[in-house]
Amino acid sequence: MPFANFKFPEGVxxxxxxxxxxxxxxxxxxxxxxxxxxxxxxVLVEEVIDGGWGRADETLTLAKMGLPAKSA
Known part of the structure; x- marks a missing residue:
C-alpha cells in the first residue's frame, strides 16, 4: 500500500x-x-500545532518562518 504523510504547521x-x-x-x-x-x-495530511516541530535542533514556529501567526 503506497503511503505518504505530510505535516504542515497548523492553519497554513x-x-x-x-x-x-x-x-x-x-x-x-x-x-x-x-x-x-x-x-x-x-495520503495523510496532518497539521502540527505552532512550535510543535523542529529541524536541526531548533523549534520552528510560524514567526521564525516569516509566516503570520494563526488567528485565535
Whole structure:
C-alpha cells in the first residue's frame, strides 16, 4: 500500500490545498505503481500545532518562518 504523510504547521494549508495534495500524491503513486495502486493509496495530511516541530535542533514556529501567526 503506497503511503505518504505530510505535516504542515497548523492553519497554513486550507481544505482545498489539502485536497490537491491528496489528489496529486495519489496520481504520482498511480504513475509509478500503476492504476491498481489507486484504491490502496493512503495520503495523510496532518497539521502540527505552532512550535510543535523542529529541524536541526531548533523549534520552528510560524514567526521564525516569516509566516503570520494563526488567528485565535
Amino acid at each position: 494549508v486550507d481544505a482545498a490545498r489539502k485536497e490537491e495534495i491528496i489528489h496529486r500524491t495519489t496520481a504520482m503513486f498511480v504513475e509509478y505503481f500503476g492504476e491498481a495502486a489507486r484504491p490502496y493509496s493512503m
